[in-house]
Amino acid sequence: MVKFEDIKGFVFDLDGVIADTSVYHSKAWHQLADELGVAWSDDLAENLKGVGRMDSLNLILKTGGKENAYTEEEKEKYAAKKNTNYLSLLKNMNASAILPGISDFLKTLEENDYRLSLASASKNSPLVLEQLGLAKYFEKRVDPTTLKHGKPDPEIFARGAEVLGYKPEQCIGIEDAKVGVESINAAGETSVGIGDPKILHEADINFTDTTQLTLANIKAAMKVGEH
Known part of the structure; x- marks a missing residue:
């Protein structure tokens, strides 16, 4: 596993990670x-x-x-x-649909100068980000209409690093779906799986829910992985 200090960017899935769409x-x-x-x-x-x-x-x-x-x-x-x-x-969606802890996590990443991109297969993701009031965090987004392959193919997460100008090993990918974790791993990024560890057992780091998704917890998990 790469060192925490090497990480410069975070590539996010949307559904089930940022909001419960x-x-x-x-x-x-x-x-x-x-x-x-x-x-x-x-x-x-x-x-x-x-x-x-x-x-x-x-x-x-x-x-x-x-x-x-x-x-x-x-x-x-x-x-x-x-x-x-x-x-x-x-149309009924608003900021109340943001999953617990995500707003704080995004603020912390911004304060620590990490760059973020969105790697969602949904063509409606720009609309969702606007509805949630989170568009400002994701200036860089992968356009799903330009992709040739869906998850678990690595293309979407590889592109998520590319739009940030970083190598895959400089990025952490965050997913709640098995195919998404497989996509992150195949792209050569560090994978964080949100959800049931039995389903997401291929993730480098696993948190059962978004409340555990903090920079401190990721750092601690990566330090353990170094030994």
């Missing part, structure tokens, strides 16, 4: 799954975390044994419908 995504996908006649489950909801829009739709269809039931054009329409549902749910 996954709730809104789940509701919107659940609505669409019902319409498509696919049974919704906690496992399906978990597997959709951190996954792009079309990949999510294909996963839902596969789960229901309907992967060949629709043309690409029809799939595009369903994906667009999900997004419309999601955006209408988002």
